Amino acid sequence: MSPITRSALGWGSLYCLLALLPIGWLLLSPPAPRSWLGETAVLLGALALSIMALQALVSGRHAWFAHPVGFDNVLQFHRQVGIGALFLVIAHPVALFIAHPSLLHFVDPRDETLRALMLMALLGASVILIISSLWRKRFGLSYERWRLMHGGLALFIVFGGLGHALMAQRYTEGIVTSAGLALLILLPASLVLETRLLRPWRMRRHPWRVVNTTLERGDTTTLTLESTGAHRFAFQPGQFLWITLGDTPWSLQQHPFSLSSSAANSGRITFSAKRLGDFTRQLPNVTTNTLAFIEGPFGAFTPRSNNSSGLVMIAGGIGITPFMSMLYTFRDQQDRQPIWLIYANPTWQEATFRDTLDDLAKHLNLTLIHVISDPHDGWEGEVGYVDQSLLARSLPQDTGQRDYFICGPDPMMDSAEQGLIAQGVAPTNIFSDRFDIV
Numbered sequence: 001m002s003p004i005t006r007s008a009l010g011w012g013s014l015y016c017l018l019a020l021l022p023i024g025w026l027l028l029s030p031p032a033p034r035s036w037l038g039e040t041a042v043l044l045g046a047l048a049l050s051i052m053a054l055q056a057l058v059s060g061r062h063a064w065f066a067h068p069v070g071f072d073n074v075l076q077f078h079r080q081v082g083i084g085a086l087f088l089v090i091a092h093p094v095a096l097f098i099a100h101p102s103l104l105h106f107v108d109p110r111d112e113t114l115r116a117l118m119l120m121a122l123l124g125a126s127v128i129l130i131i132s133s134l135w136r137k138r139f140g141l142s143y144e145r146w147r148l149m150h151g152g153l154a155l156f157i158v159f160g161g162l163g164h165a166l167m168a169q170r171y172t173e174g175i176v177t178s179a180g181l182a183l184l185i186l187l188p189a190s191l192v193l194e195t196r197l198l199r200p201w202r203m204r205r206h207p208w209r210v211v212n213t214t215l216e217r218g219d220t221t222t223l224t225l226e227s228t229g230a231h232r233f234a235f236q237p238g239q240f241l242w243i244t245l246g247d248t249p250w251s252l253q254q255h256p257f258s259l260s261s262s263a264a265n266s267g268r269i270t271f272s273a274k275r276l277g278d279f280t281r282q283l284p285n286v287t288t289n290t291l292a293f294i295e296g297p298f299g300a301f302t303p304r305s306n307n308s309s310g311l312v313m314i315a316g317g318i319g320i321t322p323f324m325s326m327l328y329t330f331r332d333q334q335d336r337q338p339i340w341l342i343y344a345n346p347t348w349q350e351a352t353f354r355d356t357l358d359d360l361a362k363h364l365n366l367t368l369i370h371v372i373s374d375p376h377d378g379w380e381g382e383v384g385y386v387d388q389s390l391l392a393r394s395l396p397q398d399t400g401q402r403d404y405f406i407c408g409p410d411p412m413m414d415s416a417e418q419g420l421i422a423q424g425v426a427p428t429n430i431f432s433d434r435f436d437i438v
Contacts, residue, residue: 004300005428007068015054022050022184026171034100041095042170048088049161051081053189055154060195061242061298070300071240072434082130089126093119115167122160129153142278144252151192158189200249203293206231210245210290211268213283218345218352220318221283222260222272225292232266233294235259237329238303238322238405238433241271241296245286249293255279258321258407258433259297262328269294272352274318301405301433305330309401310338314386314416316408317345320353322433323407331363339364340395344371344386344412348379369394386412388419398425407433 023046033039057065058078066074097104109116129150132139136146162185165172172178212224227233235241240258244251257271273280303311303326313323320343330339345351351370361368371382371390382390404425406416413432420430 004069004073004431007066008073011066011069015058018057018188019047019050019054022046022181025180025184026177029171029174029177031171031173037095038099041092041099044088044095045092045161046165046171048085048092049158049165049185051085051088052154052161053158053185055082055085056191056195057188060191061295062191067298068300070433071298072301076434079133082133086126086130089123093123118160119164122157122164125153125157125160129157143255147252147254151196155189155192158185162186197250199295200293203244203249203295206293208233208269208292208294210286210288210292212288213286215284216272216352217354218318218350219275220272220352221275221280221286222270223283223286224261224268224270225294226268233269233297234266235263235269235297236302237263237326238301239297239299239325240322241269241294241298243271243295244293245290247291253279254295256298258299258325260321260324260328262332263325264329264332272318272321272324274352276318299433301407301431303403303405305333305335305337307337307401307403309399309403310340312395312402312404313339313341314404314406314408314412315341315343316386316412317350318352319406319408319412319433321407323405324353324356326405327357327360327364327366331360336365338367340367340369342369342371342386342390342394344373344408346372346374348372348376386416386419388422391416391419391423395423398423400426400429402429404430405433406430410434 023043026043026046055078058074058081061071093107105111107116107119132141132146133150136143141149162182165181166178172181207228208225209228210223211226212222214222214224216222233241238258240256242254242256244254246253257273259269260272261268261270273283275281275283301322311326313326315323323341327339327341329335330337341357343351343354343357348354348370351372354370357366357368360366369382371384371386372379373383373385375381375383382394384390402425404420406413408416413434417430417432421427
């Protein structure tokens with residue numbers, strides 16, 4: 001069992017325990033049962049409330065929570081659990097009304113208008129929260145606006161849901177039971193304060209500044225940052241950071257980028273980004289001495305050093321950035337392990353770091369394989385896409401000890417993963433970094 005799998009099982013078990021803890025607390029003093037479906041419906045609502053509160057823990061980028069699993073995996077878990085919570089929110093009233101139709105008066109505005117409107121608002125907010133997260137770009141929501149809406153809706157659902165549970169007094173009758181439930185729900189939800197207020201307060205004491213802005217091939221910009229004091233940013237090659245540009249760390253404008261510089265230099269760092277969204281389109285205009293605040297590092301997309309069996313890197317487009325950090329670091333550490341880099345791009349002009357890679361190949365035991373899907377006249381390299389046949393002719397036979405790292409667009413990553421597994425590579429030796437996380 002790989003270390004990541006072992007960590008995922010451990011943290012997953014802890015999460016399940018925390019999610020079920022409020023239900024366990026309520027069951028310590030259960031009321032007289034009405035019907036099995038009715039009681040199940042009530043507990044489904046309690047589970048939905050617990051999961052929504054825990055979302056602040058899962059998505060809060062806490063270094064102590066599930067750090068070895070990798071933040072991209074944690075975020076995927078956050079998304080899937082959020083969808084599950086929505087189904088629980090919907091199942092709670094549906095099952096309850098089926099079991100006890102007389103309770104329909106709870107949503108009748110002619111009975112108690114404020115209560116009915118609040119319950120409908122909670123259900124509507126849950127639906128909007130999930131739909132806006134899954135299809136943010138389709139709805140044309142900027143990341144900053146979505147982030148504000150996402151946080152506001154989540155807090156409304158948690159506090160409103162807790163108020164509903166306490167006022168319904170089913171399983172929550174008595175000051176001890178009510179206070180215990182409120183504590184179990186509000187403790188994880190309060191981590192939002194740490195993420196949004198306390199963490200920027202700490203970051204403001206360690207500002208960085210932009211010392212260089214470089215325009216690269218493929219419509220890509222590289223920013224170089226330097227610490228303004230004695231502080232450093234220790235990281236491992238392949239990890240990423242969250243960065244805020246401007247005079248204050250209290251900003252909705254905070255975005256994740258893979259580090260593209262050597263981990264051997266912690267006082268000066270770089271990241272590179274392709275012009276794909278509102279924020280990245282502005283990067284070429286960032287001037288020197290612009291202040292920056294960074295949070296991290298994050299991610300478990302990190303290779304082993306001096307692996308005699310070697311390392312395979314498969315990059316698509318701007319997915320090359322974490323591999324640049326790895327290659328720079330291996331060069332500075334004089335790591336001579338065999339490396340195969342498959343670098344896929346639509347055209348030769350979009351191969352962002354092709355010249356730098358040629359230079360790095362002089363200092364490393366690096367086999368560089370360019371793949372172009374739309375080649376120009378005279379192109380003599382690989383043509384097409386990263387699939388099983390390309391992997392079979394480009395890579396040596398797997399030894400069972402070699403690691404495979406993949407980063408790029410989802411279709412390329414899916415194809416590469418399937419191709420490697422078809423070649424007999426163990427899934428536990430394949431590490432994927434799906435960088436489209438916001």
